[in-house]
Amino acid sequence: MVFSSMPFLYFLFPVVMVAYFLVPNRTWRNSVLLVSSVFFYAWGEPKFVLLMLAATLVAWVGGLFIHRFQLRGAAGAKRAALILTVCLLVANLVVFKYLNFVVDNLNLLFSGRLSVPAIVLPIGISFYTFQILSYVIDLYRGEVAVQRNFFWLALYVCFFPQLIAGPIVRYQTIEHEIRHRKETLDEVVAGFKRFIIGLAKKALLANGAAVVAELVYNSPRDAYGTAVYWIAALAYTMQIYFDFSGYSDMAIGLGRIFGFHFLENFNYPYISRSITEFWRRWHISLSTWFRDYIYIPLGGNRVSRPRWILNFLIVWGLTGLWHGASWNFLLWGFYYAALLLLEKLWLHRLLDKLPGLIRWAYAFFCVVVGWVIFDLTDFSRMADALGMMFTYHPTDWFGAVAANADLLWAAVWIPLGFVCMLPILPRLKLPDTLWGRGISHVLHLALAGLCVMVILSSSYNPFIYFRF
Amino acid sequence: MAKKRLDILFLAVILLLLLAGLARTLLFPKEINTYENRYADQAPALSVSAFLDGSYQTELDAALGDQVPFAQHCKKLYNLGTSALLNAMVQPIAQSHPDRYINVFNLRLFHGTHLTYYTSTLSELAPELDARAEHYNQVFADCPDTEFYVYYIEKDTDIDFETGEKVGTCDYLTSRLNLPEDRIGCYRIDNFDQFSQRFYRTDHHWNAQGSYEGYLQVLDLLGVEEAPLTHGEAVTVSPHFSGSKAASAPILSEPFVAYPVAFPQMDITINGAAAEDYGAQDAWLSGQGAGDISYGAFYGGDMGEIIFRSGTQGRGNLLVIGESFDNAILKLLASHFDSLYSIDLRYYEIYMGTQFSLSDYLERHQIERVLLIGNVDYFVSQDFLLED
Numbered sequence: 001m002v003f004s005s006m007p008f009l010y011f012l013f014p015v016v017m018v019a020y021f022l023v024p025n026r027t028w029r030n031s032v033l034l035v036s037s038v039f040f041y042a043w044g045e046p047k048f049v050l051l052m053l054a055a056t057l058v059a060w061v062g063g064l065f066i067h068r069f070q071l072r073g074a075a076g077a078k079r080a081a082l083i084l085t086v087c088l089l090v091a092n093l094v095v096f097k098y099l100n101f102v103v104d105n106l107n108l109l110f111s112g113r114l115s116v117p118a119i120v121l122p123i124g125i126s127f128y129t130f131q132i133l134s135y136v137i138d139l140y141r142g143e144v145a146v147q148r149n150f151f152w153l154a155l156y157v158c159f160f161p162q163l164i165a166g167p168i169v170r171y172q173t174i175e176h177e178i179r180h181r182k183e184t185l186d187e188v189v190a191g192f193k194r195f196i197i198g199l200a201k202k203a204l205l206a207n208g209a210a211v212v213a214e215l216v217y218n219s220p221r222d223a224y225g226t227a228v229y230w231i232a233a234l235a236y237t238m239q240i241y242f243d244f245s246g247y248s249d250m251a252i253g254l255g256r257i258f259g260f261h262f263l264e265n266f267n268y269p270y271i272s273r274s275i276t277e278f279w280r281r282w283h284i285s286l287s288t289w290f291r292d293y294i295y296i297p298l299g300g301n302r303v304s305r306p307r308w309i310l311n312f313l314i315v316w317g318l319t320g321l322w323h324g325a326s327w328n329f330l331l332w333g334f335y336y337a338a339l340l341l342l343e344k345l346w347l348h349r350l351l352d353k354l355p356g357l358i359r360w361a362y363a364f365f366c367v368v369v370g371w372v373i374f375d376l377t378d379f380s381r382m383a384d385a386l387g388m389m390f391t392y393h394p395t396d397w398f399g400a401v402a403a404n405a406d407l408l409w410a411a412v413w414i415p416l417g418f419v420c421m422l423p424i425l426p427r428l429k430l431p432d433t434l435w436g437r438g439i440s441h442v443l444h445l446a447l448a449g450l451c452v453m454v455i456l457s458s459s460y461n462p463f464i465y466f467r468f
Numbered sequence: 469m470a471k472k473r474l475d476i477l478f479l480a481v482i483l484l485l486l487l488a489g490l491a492r493t494l495l496f497p498k499e500i501n502t503y504e505n506r507y508a509d510q511a512p513a514l515s516v517s518a519f520l521d522g523s524y525q526t527e528l529d530a531a532l533g534d535q536v537p538f539a540q541h542c543k544k545l546y547n548l549g550t551s552a553l554l555n556a557m558v559q560p561i562a563q564s565h566p567d568r569y570i571n572v573f574n575l576r577l578f579h580g581t582h583l584t585y586y587t588s589t590l591s592e593l594a595p596e597l598d599a600r601a602e603h604y605n606q607v608f609a610d611c612p613d614t615e616f617y618v619y620y621i622e623k624d625t626d627i628d629f630e631t632g633e634k635v636g637t638c639d640y641l642t643s644r645l646n647l648p649e650d651r652i653g654c655y656r657i658d659n660f661d662q663f664s665q666r667f668y669r670t671d672h673h674w675n676a677q678g679s680y681e682g683y684l685q686v687l688d689l690l691g692v693e694e695a696p697l698t699h700g701e702a703v704t705v706s707p708h709f710s711g712s713k714a715a716s717a718p719i720l721s722e723p724f725v726a727y728p729v730a731f732p733q734m735d736i737t738i739n740g741a742a743a744e745d746y747g748a749q750d751a752w753l754s755g756q757g758a759g760d761i762s763y764g765a766f767y768g769g770d771m772g773e774i775i776f777r778s779g780t781q782g783r784g785n786l787l788v789i790g791e792s793f794d795n796a797i798l799k800l801l802a803s804h805f806d807s808l809y810s811i812d813l814r815y816y817e818i819y820m821g822t823q824f825s826l827s828d829y830l831e832r833h834q835i836e837r838v839l840l841i842g843n844v845d846y847f848v849s850q851d852f853l854l855e856d
Contacts, residue, residue, distance in 0.1 A: 006532035007525065010493070014486035046520045189475045192482060398568070401561050405572035408557040434470050441478040448482065456539050457546040 001043035002164070003195075003250045004202045004455055012040060012160075020258065026179060030155055033258060040160035041124070048122035051092070056157045058088050059132040060150045063139050067146035082140045086133060093129045096122055101325035124164035126322055128157050130289055135171035137293055144172045152178050161254035165247045167265035167285035174260050181259035191256030193440070196448045198249025203451040205420060206243035208413040209235045211406050217376065221384040223403060225395030229388040231410045236375050237368050238417030241270060244283070270421040273359035274351055275339045275366055286322070290315050312337050323374070328382060332373045339366055489536030497531070503540040504715075509533065544718065551717035569630055573717040578660065582669045583713040583720065584624040588635050588844060596848035597637065601644035604840070607826065607854050608646055611838075614830055616647060617689055619841040621674070621682065621793050622657040623667060626844065629660040637844055653689040655682050669722045671711020673763045676702060676726045679796035686797065690786070690837065692804045699727030705752045706761040724761045728753050732803050737775040739819040746774055746799060767796040772819030774810040776802030785833060789813065790841040791852065809833055814851045826854050 001008050016036045020029055042049045062085025069078035094102075096119055103114050135156070138144045147153040155178060162169050216224055216232035224232075248265035255262045269281035279287050298311040313334065320333020343351070351359050372389070376382035401407055430436035493511050501508040509530040518524035533539065551573060562570050562580030569576040575583045608616050620638040627634045638654040645652060655674075657663050666678030674682060680699060687696055702725050709724035726749065736743045747768030751757050759765060768774070770792050776799065785807045788794055794810065802808035809829075816824040829835070846852050 001525075005529065006536070007529050010486055010489040010532050010536055011528070014483055014490060017483060018487070042519075043525055046522075185472060185475050189478060192479065398561060398565055401558070402565070402568055402570045405554060405558050405561075405570050405577075408554060411557065412553065434474065437471055437474055441474060445478070445481060453542040453546050456533055456536070456542045458533075 001040050003247065003254075004199055004451075006455065007043065008040075009452065009455070012036060012043075017257070021183075026181075029258075030152065030178065033159060034151055034155045037155065037158040037160040037163060041158060041163055044164075045123050048125075051096070051122055051125075052128055052158065053154065055089060055092055055129065055132055056154045057150070058085060058092075059136050059157075060147070060153050061085075062088075062136055063146050063153070064148070066136070066140050070142070078140065082136060085136050089129055089132055089136070093125060095119065096125055098321070098325045121325075127166050127168055128163060130168045130286075130322075131162075131171070132157055133293065134168070134289065138170065138172055144175050147171075147175075159255075159260070161251040161258075161260075162262060165244070165251070166283075167248050167251060167262055168289050169262050169285070170289075173263060177260050183257075183259040187256050187259065191253045191258075193444050194253030194256060195250050196253075196444045196451070198246040198251075198253060199451045200447050201242040201246030201249060201420070203454045205413065205417055206239050206241075206246060207454070208409060209238040209242065209417055212410040212413065213239055213375070215404055215406055217381065217385065219403070221388065222393075224388070224400050225393040226388055226391070227395045228400055228407070229385055231407075231414065233368050233372050233385075233389065234414050234417075235410055237270075237371050238414060238421070240371060240374075241266075241421060242417065268421065268423045270364060270367070271360065271423065272363045272367075273356055274343055274348065274363050275336065276343050276348070278363055278367060279336070279340070286319070290319055294318060309341060312341055316340070324377070326377045328373055328377050328379065332370060335370055335373055485537075489532065492537055493528075493531050493535040497535050501534050501540065503544055504534075508535060511535070547716050548718050551714075551719040555717065555719050567630065573714070573720075575713055578629050579664070582624075582660075582664060582667075583717070584629070584663075585672070585713075586625070587628045588625045588637065590635050590637065590640060593635070593637055593844065593848055594640065597641050598644065600847050600853075601641060603853060605644075605646045611827060611830065614835070615651065615837045617651045617653070617837065617839045618642065618645060618647060619653040619655065619682075619686055619689060619839060620847065621655040621841070621843045623672070623674075623843050624657075624663060627657055627659075627663070629663070632659060634658070637847075641847055650691075651689070653685055655685060668709070668711050668713075668763075670709065670714035670720050671763055672713055673711070673793060674796065676796075679767075679793075680727060680800075682793075683797040683800045686801065686839065686841070687804065690804075690839065694804050697729055697731070697800055697803055699729045702727055703753055705757070705766065709761050711763065724766070726753065726766060729800065731799055732778060734799070734802055735777040735779065737773075737777075739772050739774075746771075746776070747795070749799075764792070764795065768798065770795065770812050770815055771810070772812060772815040772817070774798065776805075776808040776810075778803060778806060778808075780806050782806070784837060785809065785835045787811065787830065787833070787835045787838045788841060789838065789852075789854070791843070791846045793843055793846075794841050807833070809835065813854070823855060 001012065003009075016032065019036075020032045023029055023032055038049055038053075041052060062081055065081040066078055066085070069075075069081055099116055100119055103116050106112055107114055135144065135147075135153070139146060147156070156169075156171055156174060157163075159169075159174075212235035213232050216228055216235075245266040252262045252264070263285065265283060265285050267281040267284065269278050272278035272281055295311060295315045298314065299307060300311065301308050303311065316333040316337035317330055318333070319336070320329040320331070323329045323332070351362070354362075369386070369389075372385050373382060376385055430440045497510050498508050500506075509527065511531040512518060512524050512527035514524055518527075554572065558570060558572055558577065559580055562577055566579045569578050569584070571577075573583065575585060578584050604616075604618070618641075620641060622638060625635070626637055638656070642652040642654065655678075657666070666674055666681065668675050673679075676699075684696055687694075704723045705726050706724045708721045710718045710721045714720045729749070731749075736746050738746060747764075747766055748757055749766060752761065752766050757765065764770070783804065783806045786801065786805045787809045788798065788801065789811045791812060791814070798808065798810050811824060811829075813824060826838075830838070840846075842852065
């Protein structure tokens with residue numbers, strides 16, 4: 001189930017809201033959230049609920065052992081418990097996400113006939129595995145307390161706002177709030193508004209831009225010229241940002257409604273003036289996760305330069321692969337590794353001297369090209385798209401529009417995307433007066449109505465050869 | 469305090485709207501989605517197996533999409549808004565290239581005015597046409613005492629208006645039928661001018677002029693020697709008609725123009741029940757039409773069986789087996805026979821409760837002549853097979 005679907009908006013969300021605020025105490029409220037979260041996941045993946053709960057059980061048992069060995073001062077056993085737990089969790093991720101990819105490539109490389117059954121990727125496995133890992137590792141480091149109640153740990157893992165598309169919430173972020181949080185009217189209203197903003201990003205902007213990108217990338221290579229391929233790349237750049245950050249907004253908003261406070265996951269990444277800055281603003285929960293649990297344990301930058309470069313490649317290779325079991329994601333990770341290394345070694349000195357607009361143009365250009373690599377899993381399609389972008393091919397504008405007039409939506413969604421990717425709207429805050437608040441409520445309600453209208457219209461399915 | 473009340477009102481409005489959607493879907497579902505012209509999806513019964521295989525989720529999703537309050541208004545408004553915006557962007561381009569197709573609104577816009585379907589190709593249609601010809605030849609052979617007539621109606625799928633190239637479906641089909649040439653007719657569309665005069669811009673049917681010409685050609689095909697019914701001056705029934713092709717682009721509309729015709733008195737039976745009229749031509753022409761104007765609302769919708777009895781004798785009976793194109797000419801044709809029987813094979817069993825049997829029907833109603841009439845869909849779709 002996704003937040004921008006009718007079953008979530010008209011079924012699960014209102015039912016959970018009513019049930020949550022009707023039951024009397026924290027234990028009951030947590031129970032409502034846990035049951036609804038399991039139901040939320042089961043909606044799309046009924047059979048994989050058990051897998052998710054099993055992974056949680058592994059972390060819970062592992063956590064208890066780590067805690068017990070900690071109390072006994074058995075450092076070696078504690079470390080062994082951590083390693084065993086981490087290995088089990090990572091193995092689970094590898095089998096379900098990467099095994100088919102590995103076997104396919106081994107067969108290709110060695111002309112082998114290794115065969116494994118086709119494994120369906122469980123939704124959200126990368127997100128919840130990383131969350132569970134953060135709990136186990138932080139517990140080992142003594143940064144969080146052990147959670148003795150399996151159900152509360154399960155609530156942390158399964159909590160539906162962040163379950164299938166993040167942000168990757170660390171246990172320490174909500175450790176206290178699982179048992180001691182306070183829902184207030186202000187927070188609930190703010191949560192609703194944040195949810196509506198996220199829904200609008202997803203249903204209006206992301207889905208609008210997606211039409212253009214998909215149209216171009218699903219057409220034959222020569223159907224469009226260079227200009228249209230750049231338009232498609234821009235459209236996808238808008239699509240992925242508004243899609244992902246919209247989802248994060250919805251997750252953060254839902255969390256606030258139920259009294260949880262997740263950390264921000266996006267901070268206007270497209271205004272960045274360097275790639276380094278971009279990665280401080282984009283998918284913050286993922287980049288900080290890799291920093292804290294992979295990069296720093298590998299030695300970070302307090303190692304020799306070759307080792308540091310190796311650390312960098314490992315972290316960014318893993319970052320790429322985390323997004324999917326496909327070579328293009330690995331390439332995308334290395335692309336950013338190369339750009340970041342370039343910036344850290346040489347480019348930052350040059351960038352510092354350039355005007356802000358040029359630095360922004362450089363960063364935005366690199367990001368747009370990166371999204372083409374990210375989007376096109378088929379290498380020949382990717383090569384075609386990049387080839388069309390970087391070698392000039394004239395555009396038959398009438399032919400492009402005649403082939404599918406939906407291309408014209410680019411003229412609407414890309415400029416609108418540019419406006420909305422800038423931190424303009426938050427500056428237009430209404431005063432906190434009765435009128436200001438009333439206008440804000442009405443505007444948010446109107447925006448919600450617009451989103452529902454668009455979502456409903458996806459089910460528009462007229463039948464012309466029938467009659468009543 | 470006032471701010472708090474405002475906040476509570478804000479939350480209450482959202483929650484009530486969402487809960488109303490759920491309540492409507494589960495407790496008070498509507499049966500028909502009039503905007504989309506189909507049965508409305510209903511909430512499924514929950515079972516473990518349905519949940520595990522995902523069908524429950526899919527069906528509930530569809531049901532919510534049809535049942536939540538204002539769903540149809542939302543879709544209508546969305547289609548109107550998006551099509552208005554897209555049309556505003558497309559029109560200048562279409563006007564500058566009037567002789568080219570533009571793919572838009574899931575169809576092709578030609579001349580900036582006409583929504584047209586994609587042109588078929590004979591290689592795609594040939595297997596179906598061969599099968600249908602074989603099927604018809606068998607029917608002709610099985611009913612040697614009946615005169616069969618075939619009338620194929622060409623439309624935008626039969627010609628590429630950019631190149632002028634025709635698909636040739638009518639000639640291909642008729643060349644395979646074991647019928648004399650004078651029992652086969654084809655309503656030909658040879659260029660865009662002809663099409664634009666005879667078909668609606670936004671609907672898939674022929675218009676008043678097109679259908680009247682079709683009526684004259686069918687009379688000729690059937691060898692009817694009586695003078696045809698004449699029509700009066702064209703009347704604009706409604707200035708805003710958005711036909712089936714504009715389903716996702718209601719911004720596109722056109723005037724609905726019709727001919728007044730003085731029909732003779734007839735007894736009409738629709739799906740086994742006596743009816744005052746078929747269609748509502750007089751009502752619309754006198755400004756009394758109800759609801760939105762449409763081809764079906766004006767000429768009459770698709771029915772399992774319609775019988776027109778003119779009360780005369782000696783002019784014979786005619787069976788018309790067709791689809792919605794013939795709706796516009798049934799009453800015109802009926803005036804030339806003792807009885808005219810119209811069957812739409814898509815609906816006969818639904819409305820009449822029994823499967824259609826051609827030989828039984830011919831015998832029961834003493835029918836000597838049968839007209840098979842329709843556009844390409846009629847001659848390739850399995851819905852129109854004459855089961856016996």
